[in-house]
Amino acid sequence: MFWLKWxxxxxxxxxxxxxVPIAYRFIPAKASAPLAPAFVxxxxxxxxxxxxxxxxxxxxxxxxxxxTYSNGLRLDTRFTVxxxxxxxxxxxxxxxxxxxGTPRSQPVGIVFHTTESRLAPFEADQNRxxxxxxxxxxxxxxxxxxxxxxxxxxxxxxxxVAETDAANHAGYSVWADDQSLYVNLNESFLGVSIEAQTHPxxxxxxxxxAQLRAAAMLTEMLRSKYHIAAQNCVTHAQVSVNPSNRxxxxxxxxxxxxxxEQVGLPDNYARPLPALWAFGFEYNPQFLERxxxxxxxGLELAEERLSQRAAxxxxxxxxxxxxxQKQYRARLxxxxxANAAASEESD
Numbered sequence: 001m002f003w004l005k006w007x008x009x010x011x012x013x014x015x016x017x018x019x020v021p022i023a024y025r026f027i028p029a030k031a032s033a034p035l036a037p038a039f040v041x042x043x044x045x046x047x048x049x050x051x052x053x054x055x056x057x058x059x060x061x062x063x064x065x066x067x068t069y070s071n072g073l074r075l076d077t078r079f080t081v082x083x084x085x086x087x088x089x090x091x092x093x094x095x096x097x098x099x100x101g102t103p104r105s106q107p108v109g110i111v112f113h114t115t116e117s118r119l120a121p122f123e124a125d126q127n128r129x130x131x132x133x134x135x136x137x138x139x140x141x142x143x144x145x146x147x148x149x150x151x152x153x154x155x156x157x158x159x160x161v162a163e164t165d166a167a168n169h170a171g172y173s174v175w176a177d178d179q180s181l182y183v184n185l186n187e188s189f190l191g192v193s194i195e196a197q198t199h200p201x202x203x204x205x206x207x208x209x210a211q212l213r214a215a216a217m218l219t220e221m222l223r224s225k226y227h228i229a230a231q232n233c234v235t236h237a238q239v240s241v242n243p244s245n246r247x248x249x250x251x252x253x254x255x256x257x258x259x260x261e262q263v264g265l266p267d268n269y270a271r272p273l274p275a276l277w278a279f280g281f282e283y284n285p286q287f288l289e290r291x292x293x294x295x296x297x298g299l300e301l302a303e304e305r306l307s308q309r310a311a312x313x314x315x316x317x318x319x320x321x322x323x324x325q326k327q328y329r330a331r332l333x334x335x336x337x338a339n340a341a342a343s344e345e346s347d
Contacts, residue, residue: 054264057224067159073217075149076158079138083145083165087342088187089335090180093278099330103338104188107163108177109232110222111170111185111239112215113147113193114253122153122208130154137195144168147191149218155210157218167191171250172332173239174281176274177231183328184335185239189232190222198237200290202257216263233265237295241275243332246325248275249287256292269294272301277309280324 061068067075089101090108117137120129134152141150141160147169150158161167169191175182182188194215196207205212222228235254242250260267275281276299288296310320 052230053227054220054223057221069217069221071217071220073157073214073221076156079142080159080162081142081145083161083167084343085164086166086187087338088182088184089331089338090182090188091331093176093179093181096327099327099334101331101334101338107188107190107222107226107228108180108182109175109185109189109228109234110219111173111189111191111234111236112254112258113169113191113236114196114198115141115150115193116197116253117195119153119195119197134195141193147193149190149192151192151194151211151214151218153195153208153211155208155214157214161191163190169193170236170239172241172243172335173236174241174275174279174328175232175234175239176278177229181274181278181331183331184339187339189239190226192218192222198253198255198257200252200255201292202255203292203294205257205259207259212259212262215259219263219265230265231268231271233260233263234268234271237291238268238271238273238298239275241279241281246281246328247287248273248281248283249291252287252290255290256294256296267294269298270301271298272305273298274302276302277305278324279328280306280321281328282321 055071057069057071057073059067060070065076065078067077069075086105086107088104090104091101092098115137118133120126120133122130130153134154134156138150138152138158138160141147145161145168148159148161148163148167150160152158166187167190168186170185170189172183173185175185175189192215194207194211196205196211207215219233223230223233235258237249237252237255240251241248256269258269260269276283283299288299291299306321306324307317310317313320315323
């Protein structure tokens with residue numbers, strides 16, 4: 001009985017010695033590091049934001065009422081109206097003395113707008129109201145020839161003004177890329193408007209997921225079709241100016257809240273505003289309040305560029321700004337003469 005008792009104890013000790021190291025391998029290294037859960041939610045998929053050319057997008061099917069494209073975009077074409085054919089002057093960005101410009105007819109960029117129209121809560125019990133507001137908006141935009149494309153609250157994309165024609169969406173607004181300066185974006189840029197509103201200082205887009213997807217697909221199609229550079233896809237607030245008092249910010253829709261990255265574009269708010277460094281425009285404190293921090297970044301960069309160029313020219317910043325404004329007026333007059341000549345030819 002004595003040896004039987006000790007043999008059982010020895011066996012228990014041996015089993016403990018053998019099993020403890022095995023079990024230890026399954027204990028987390030740190031008590032504070034929990035085991036991985038059985039299911040991990042995948043991260044949200046985001047559209048790649050790049051300055052590279054977009055992938056090829058082609059027309060898959062065309063009917064009397066719609067167009068379907070290879071990236072999933074569906075355009076409602078039932079409400080398309082004509083306007084006057086597109087024709088504009090592009091001025092050299094590398095030759096300051098170019099005040100005559102080069103005639104062009106293909107769109108070179110996209111201006112994103114908000115409709116700033118009446119909105120109802122985006123809820124199921126408001127469905128009929130949402131539909132009625134959208135129908136009324138479409139009829140108004142069509143009558144005014146206000147944009148080339150309209151994206152309603154449900155993400156439906158309508159072609160309003162024919163792409164071959166100009167639309168009345170941006171007036172004598174301005175922009176510049178690495179090669180050219182543009183003075184009349186009604187003619188040179190396509191206008192895309194999203195049924196939404198912009199609030200002063202707003203930095204987050206208040207649009208539906210369907211609108212965001214539609215804007216991404218439409219942008220991708222237009223960039224592929226017309227070889228539009230990413231740097232020429234900008235918001236109305238970035239390009240809007242008042243030629244009479246030479247100040248920017250005549251309109252401030254999408255001042256700091258456009259979702260560039262989700263639409264597949266680089267953050268063009270980080271680009272210096274050409275209205276300042278290329279055309280000599282100024283701004284008032286109210287514009288800073290309405291614009292928001294993201295647009296302010298473009299203002300600061302533009303002021304730095306203007307100061308650097310003024311110093312290189314041996315001029316004060318104010319004198320250099322006045323010389324730019326003089327060049328702008330000369331280019332604007334050239335654009336107006338070209339528009340008048342084109343109007344006479346069409347008549």
